[in-house]
Structures are given as C-alpha cells and as structure tokens.
Amino acid sequence: MSFAASVRHLQTLIMSFHPIIVVETVEEPRVQHLINKSTLDLQLPVYEWSIAQGLVRMEGNRYNRWKNEYAPPGASRPAVDENTADPIDALRHIQAIAHRAIYWFKDFSTHFDDPVVTRLFREVAQQFSHNQSTLLISGEQVSLSREIAHEAVYFDMPLPDRDELHKAIVDAVQALRGRIKVKLTPAEMRTLVHTTQGMTLNQTKKVIAYAALEDGHLNADDIGRVLERKMQIIRESGLLDYIPVEKNTAELGGFHGLKQWLAQARTGFSSQAQALNLTPPKGILIVGIQGCGKSLAAKTIAREWQMPLLKLDAGRLYDKYVGGSEKNFRQAVSLAEKMAPAVLWIDEIEKTMGGAQGADTDGGLSRRLFGSFLTWLQEKSQEVFVVATANDISQLPPELLRKGRFDEIFFVDLPDAEERATILSIHLQRHHQAPDQFNLVELVQATEGFSGAEIQQLIVSSLYQSIHQQCALDTALLVQSIKATVPLSVSRREDIQRLRCLATDRFVPVK
Template identity: 50%
Template sequence: MGLAAAVEELRTLILSFHPIIVMETVEEERVQQVLQTLAPTIPLPLFEWSVTRGLVRLPCAVGRALHGTTEPLLALGNMAEYTVEAIFCLQDFVPHLSEPQVARKLRELARQFSQTRSTIVLTGATVTLPAELQDYAVRYTLPGADTQELRQMVKAVLTSLKDKQPVKIDLQPWQMEELLRALQGMTLNQARQALAHAILVDGALSAADIPRILERKAQAIHAEGLLEYYPVTEPRTALGGFQRLKQWMQRAQMGFTPEAKALNLPLPKGILLVGVQGCGKSLAAKAIAQEWGMPLVKLDVGRLYDKYVGESEKNLRRALLLAGSLAPVVLWVDELEKAVGGGNDTDTGVSQRFLGTLLTWMQEKTQPVFIVATANDLTPLPPELLRKGRFDEIFFVDLPDEAERERIWQIHLHHRKQDPAQLDLPALVNASEGFSGAEIEQVVVAGLYRALYLQKPLDTALLLAELQQTIPLSVSRREEITHLRRFAQGRFTPVH
C-alpha cells in the first residue's frame, strides 16, 4: 500500500467525524507529505504544531507561527476558537497530557470536533493516551514506503548527488527492482541514507551496492529490537534428515511461481514445527529461507512478551507490519507457546489478545510472508491454533534415527575440520542413540576442547567418553518426551 491509499483511508476517517487520529511513527516527513496531499482533497486547511515552533499553517510559506502557541494549552485554546474546520497535526504532544489542564482541554476539543470535520492528528514514536481520551481516538498505521515511493526517492538522491559529483549508474532493470526490494522495510529516511552511503563508497550505483544496503537494513531492524534479520547471503545451513519436510518444501515453493498465480492458487501460509528440543526446528527455519532464496526474520515472541508487558500487542502488530514490508520473506516465530499459552497469574489476558492479533493477521495477510513457527511444548497451545487451515502443515520433529545421527555426526565433524573417516562412526552413531542433534554437536565441541587440552588429535575414545558423561534430554526428561510422542502420533506429519 502506497501513499495514495494512505491518503484515501485518512480522508475516510476525517469525513466520518473522527476527532483524534493517532499515528505512531518517527517518519514526520511522510506524515506531513500525506496530510499536505490529503488536505486539498476535502478541502481543509492544515496546521502543524511543535513545542519549538508553535502552531503553523502549512505549507510554511503561508505564514509564521501564531503568537504564543508554543504553550500546549494556548495552542489548544487557539484551535478551539478557530472558526473554520481544519486538520491540526500535533507532533510529540503526548508528554504534555500529563498536565491535567492540557488533558482536559484536549478532551473538550475532541468532543467539539466530533460534531465537525476538524481533526487532530497526534504523531510520535509512542503515543499513549489517557483513558478518558481513548474513546475519541482512532489509531492509524502509516504504511511503509512502497516501490513507487522508493523509486522516486532513488531518483531524488541521484539528482542531488549528481549536482556535487558524477555518479555512474550500472544497473539492469531487474537489478533496479532487486535494489528497491532491498530498500523496503526501512523508513524512507533510513533508505535514503543507506542508498546515499552505498553510492558514495565508489561513486556509482551498481548491483554491488545491494549487499551494502541489505547490511544497513539488518542493522536498522536489529536496532528496532522486534525482529532479527538474516539476509539471503547468510552461510548455508546443513540440515541432517528431515526428508519429508524437504520434499514438502520443494512442492510448496511452487506456490510462489507465476504458474501458481495464473491458476489462482493461494500463497503458501506456513508450517508449525513441534517436537523435542535441540532436534533441528530452528535449523529447519533457516534452511527453508535459504532453499527458497528469501531473507529470514526471527520473531522471538517469548522475549517480546516478557519485555513489553502491557504493550505486547502493539509490538506484535509493528513486527508483523515490518515483516510484511520485507516480503517475500520467511518469518520465523520462535517458541510460539510462550506467547499464546498464557495460564499464569501475571498474564492478565495478554496471551489471548496476542493470539487474536496473530490469528487475524495470519487470516488476512496478502503479502508473501511464509511463517515457520516452532514450539517445544504442545500443552499450552490453544486448539484454534492447531486446527486445519491455520498452517499448511504441522510437522513433528522427533529424536534422530540411526541414519540421521550418522549424517549429523558428519555435518558437525566436517564443520570443525575433522575427517569422519578417521573415526569409528558406527560406534559413535550407536552410542548416541537418544541424543538430539544439538547434544551431538556439544559432544563434538567438548571432545575437541578435551583434545586441545591433552594436545592430541580428536579420536573415537574421546568422543565416546564425552557421550558417556552426557545425560541427554531423552533420559532426564523421559516422561515429557514420551507424552509428547504419544500426543503427536497420528496427529502431525513426522519430518523424517
């Protein structure tokens, strides 16, 4: 969705007598652009307020700030006395609502504006309203910059830089589209800075700049703290076993092709991976993204729920919106049961609202965002999440069998520059029955540390000794794993 759609949606809100519109965003420039495009279509005059400038009519060429309106209370009083309907955009106004007089005046103004087309637009990075103002306000999420908006930004940056120094453009049309996709998901200002930086590195705009922009995007997403970004260029992930999942992946990938679109086939929704800890669910999420050539973003819902008590739903909506702006993308929702399970005294209904937000988004999303959700414990997961149609498939990840353990040993030994042929691999596979992939990896790591300490090459005896000293989850949590296996039997598709 671009700015044209944003203008139309805001126009509808204003014409339907919403006195307060809340827009949580740091992109003041884009808010101003939307409102300046919108105001003449109604038509209504547009005013903008900040504590440093006061109330100014836009465009700024119209006039200077109204005298005395840097004071929030005086600014609201001036707006109340304005005899013509108008749009008033108040920037970072919420902190002033801690003053009872200001909060009361805004409430009176909202009641007055609810009978007219006059509207107050509250903007800021975080907008939390007092309870008495909630009924007057509607929240609107400013969409991220679309391809057309980004294309215009690229032209503007090139024009600006060419005035200062020559810029060589070496991009095929398809590479330009790839560049625009790389810029998606950032704010317009972040995208502008990333593009300018990439050009100034070598005085050219070429395909070599795309990885640089992706790196900047990963930094920007990481700084926001809601998602962790893994670009397509991440090192390949070796996944031992999982043959049924791999076959399913190859078929599901066809859902993103033009041929599937021509047949009106829906995009693949996603999968849920449930099962024993340490058996490769996280690796599977990375492998799917790499196999399909898509970036991967990780949403750790457990951390989100713990860290943002009281604001979890808002942060989830923001994270899902950001994931949609990065499409096509694989969204890895880690430890799903921590977010939607609830069942504790401090939950206060957040998990149910979290679940409702997630289910609604899964049902209504139209962007190619493929979900890979993982869960270690099925008990807290509500039935509505497991019913047919929520996910394309639910896979059960069990402990690796003999052939898979052999492949896992080979992967981890090769990764740490050891030759499996120099070891008694059948003996290691036999001795590691009941071990997860993660536990086998830790045995290899511990064995190599012991070999370094003893100043000798890694051998089978060292690894067997580490295996004997390790108590796997299949032993320490035997009852839980047995229950999990029984519950999954006949209900979910095994990955092996």
C-alpha cells in the first residue's frame, strides 16, 4: 500500500465513525505525517498525548484552533493543556471538549491495567462514535482489554514505499551537505532505493549517513554496504533470514522436472504475461524425504531467478501474548512484500500450520495462522514467490494440498544414480577435490539409498579422517565411511515407504 493509499484508508476510518484506531509501529514521525496529511482535507484539529508532556496541539496542523500566546517569538513548541499528563486527567479533559478532533495517544495501552482508565476510555469512545472524533493509539505493541477491543480497528502501518525511501535518502544527504560528495547516476540511485526497501525511514537515514561518512562519498560502492546493514537489520527483527542474490551460492543436482517447471513459471513475471492480464506464479509446495534437497531447491530458485531469498522460520512466529503470533506473521509477509520481487521460503510449514486439522492444543493458533496464510497467498498482489517445504505431509491440513492453493506440489524422493553422481561431484569440488580422481561409479553404487545431505556429510567426515590420518582423500576412504553409515532409508524404512505411498499419483516428482 502506497502512502497516498494509507492516507485515504485512515480518512475513511475516521469518517466512518470508528472511535478507536490502533497503529502498531515505532515510527512516530511517520504516524505524525500520516495524521497531518489525513486530517488536512477533513479540516480536523489534532492533539497528541504522552505521559511525559500531557495533551498538546500537534505541530504542522493548520486546523488547531488555539496557539500559545505566551510562547516567546520563534518558539515552535506547541502549547500544553495544563494538568493532562495523568491519563485520567487527559481523558476527562477531552470529554469536556465539544468540537470534533483527532486525539493521538502514544504508548497508552500500558495504562489499561487501571480499571478507572479503561472505564473512562470506553466512555470517551462511546461519545466519539457519534461525532466522528477519533482516539488513535500508537505503540510497538498495543494490547487492548476485551471491553475496548470490540470498539477498535487496527490500522496496518506499511513499511515505507519507494517514494518515501527516496526522500529519506535525499534528506540524509542534505543533512550532510558540505561533508560528503554524492556520485550516483539515476540508475544507481534507483538501485540504492531498491536496496533500502524493507527498512524504516529512520534506519534508512542512519545507514545512508554511515555509508557516506565512512569515506566521504556516496556512490555505487556504498550499495553493497547498505545491503550488508540491511541483512543485519532483518536478522535483528527476528522474523526472517535474508539472503541477497550476491550471497546465494546454492547448487542443485538433479531435479530436472522442477527446473523445467520453474523455467516456464518464470515467464509469469514478464511484461508479456502482464500484457495478457496473467498474474505472476504464487508459489510451490515441496514435500519429501529429509535431506533430499528441499531447502536447497528454495535457495536455488532464488539464485536462478536473481531474487533475494527470505526464510521464515516457524518457531520465530510464536509469541506469548494473545494475537502476537498473528501480528508477527503479518509483519513477516509485509516485509516480504516490500522487498518484492523476492522468494519467501517457509521451512517445515507443517510445524506452523499442521495443527489446523483438528487439534486445538495450541488454543486454535495454528488454525488462525493457517487462515491468515491462505488469505494472504490468495490475495497477495506483490511479486513474492512462496516456496513452502514439508517433511511430514500427514500433518498438513487437506485445504493446503488441494489444487489452486499452490501453483504446483512437488515430491522429492531419494536421489537416483545420476543425481547421486552430480551431488558427489558438487561437494567434492566444493572441498577442493577433483571428481575425476575418484571412482564415481563405485561411489554411486555404494551410496544407493543415501540422501543428498547424507552424501555431503560423508564427504565432510571423510575429509576430517584424511586430515587425521595425514593422507589424501580417495575412493577407498569414502567407501569405508559409506559402509559405516546407516542411512535414513534403512533406519526409517517404514516412514519413507508410507510417504511414497501418499505421494503416488498426488504430487509431481521433481525428477
């Protein structure tokens, strides 16, 4: 959603008699800008409240009716309504104000532990539901009591769009005027703006300023520095792992069927497809045996399509607060949309949404996350290609497996002889071993029933053994390690056979 669309959305909420609007964000300057833009056409005065300063007329709004007549010339600090720092005093004060207005309360939800505050807040909200006045509450996490929640509507504050990010970069450069030199072509500037997508305005200004001050220049070389900082910021958010195209070195052996499908699906992002009113592909589900390349496939898709890879780990979504997990999911997919085009990898999706079939041991959380995911997958308009991976399809809700949810569902079996040869060559070369110095035919035969991950680990463990024995790695040493290993196909034979039976005639093989 663009900033202009956000303004229209907030205006609609105000005019449609919503007395309480909740905005969960730490970007208070953006909230202030949004409120000022939204109330300009509505001709409404705006007040803001915090425990530190009480109730004041918000700056930058021409429809605030009063000015501080006692302020010294040139002073820009707004007038404070006396004795309104206390939440109860502030609410009683605005109850007595007859005209329509917007009241922005910062970090107010912490005061709802007081029953008097809760009761008085409800009374004000009931009063406002008749005169189009609005209480807007902001904070990083806003928790409302049940008595208030039914009157409230949540406003999703989107991450900055490209226009906002461009302005933030320009503002940062202007603030450093005389101390840095800017050497960016229009194309490089567009790339820099694209690189900052997914960050807040404050983060963008800091990153740009740091990159420019480091050597006194802001040029194309700084795009890499900004990207590194962006990776760190996304990791710090705790919801997504970020792998840029430049850092993605994944190689996938085999999977010819999947690769052929992806080559065709990629045309869905082309201008020709848009001209025919075709929507880009939504995503794929990859199910199969552990260690056989599902995760590697997600990385390879992002690398082949030259898109950043965003990994959503199921465990990171869960929050101890009611509604916190759903909020984390909304934030994660919102971040993915802001970084589009991108590949969103949801690893082990059955752990996030597997409880949707029946068990309510988590209080229905899996059902709610499952519903949120299906709605987003169906309605998303941004070019975010979803790659979901699953080991245990028996835990997946049947609604997720029906045709139309994903563009295709693929099944990954143990690698065949040709794929094992490719996997052996890839990992030998990765560890600086020449594949032609080994008897690949013998190694391929010996590793029958081994997964790709098991083959990789065999090479790694054999290399450690060769270092310990002070000898070169050879075929005999690898075969020795192979014979000493019990693969998953043996230790979990029944589970693998059950998975194969479920996948037969239901999913498309990746080979």
